[in-house]
Amino acid sequence: MAVYVYSITSKDHPMRLDGVHGVGEPPGTLRTLRTVTAGALCAVVSDAPDGLRPKRRDVLAHQEVQERLMADGAVLPLRFGMTTESDETVRAALADRAGEYQERLRNLAGTTEYNLKASWEEEPLLRRILRESDEARDLNAAIRDGSGTPQMSLALGELVAREAEVRQQALAKGIVEALHPYVRDESFAPPGGHDFLSVSFLVRADQEEMFLATEISLANQLGEECEVRLRGPLPPYSFV
Structure with missing residues (x-):
């Protein structure tokens, strides 16, 4: 199943995501958030639902994830609708562009x-x-x-x-x-x-x-x- 990517942050971010759900129809596991880690970086993801459209419910869910993460530290928020093939693809991207992402996180810290x-x-x-x-x-x-x-x-x-x-x-x-x-x-x-x-x-x-x-x-x-x-x-x- 495809993976929906919400944002990238540092591995030591508190990740207080209790009670926050991802995009997709409830109930079930599609809306369950998880993290993918590579080195010092971490991506917040969930399984991507089929036929995702920018419905109000899903846009708000995407936004809530960003706002919850922002409250505790720097975050690189991705635009609504960003998907990729698998957790391994996400992990590879984090590793390949680790220096770039870490520099961006440093620039966004405290802003x-x-x-x-x-x-x-x-x-x-x-x-x-x-x-x-x-x-x-x-x-x-x-x-x-x-x-x-x-x-x-x-x-x-x-x-x-x-x-x-x-x-x-x-x-x-x-x-x-x-x-x-x-x-x-x-x-x-x-x-x-x-x-x-x-x-x-x-x-x-x-x-x-x-x-x-x-x-x-x-x-x-x-x-x-x-x-x-x-x-x-x-x-x-x-x-x-």
């Missing part, structure tokens, strides 16, 4: 992940551009009083797009720089929807309080025009 996304409401951003850009304001006035041309409308649209990008990039840089002193690493992702920033921070445990206080202060300073959304603490998927 946790937070994900931050930020968006800027379209109307307030447009008002700011018209207030701060003489060129945009003149074009808009001409269009509104009927003296403008189709070319002016196109020029205004292009100008607003450029100005919006400049302001969003500057704000994204400012947010990241303000939080940077409290983190060990950063991982950027392409923002989606109306977001102009999507970044994950690897936050040091001894700086977590200051990180959270700074994020709250930034959100208050930005006001209602900008929405800042912070999720965490999370398993450090972005830094594995």
Whole structure:
């Protein structure tokens, strides 16, 4: 039977997994967690159920394993759905990449992940551009009083797009720089929807309080025009 792999950690991790079950339909042994050890490393695994899909029950089970392990030490969390052939395959992978995995665990020790996304409401951003850009304001006035041309409308649209990008990039840089002193690493992702920033921070445990206080202060300073959304603490998927 295939093996489902949840995470990799050190052999001396407490592994307090009592009462935590793996993915798959209960009851039976499919949901029973076990460990596979190679040298100083250990992987948390279970038998992999057939036809596994990302159902809410199984995603939550996967997440609960990560959170329980995170509470007691550094862990390399694997994404949902990672399977391999057998315990021996897992053991071989741990042995082959032992140095790499141990280095990653050292980097993650005493940290946790937070994900931050930020968006800027379209109307307030447009008002700011018209207030701060003489060129945009003149074009808009001409269009509104009927003296403008189709070319002016196109020029205004292009100008607003450029100005919006400049302001969003500057704000994204400012947010990241303000939080940077409290983190060990950063991982950027392409923002989606109306977001102009999507970044994950690897936050040091001894700086977590200051990180959270700074994020709250930034959100208050930005006001209602900008929405800042912070999720965490999370398993450090972005830094594995």
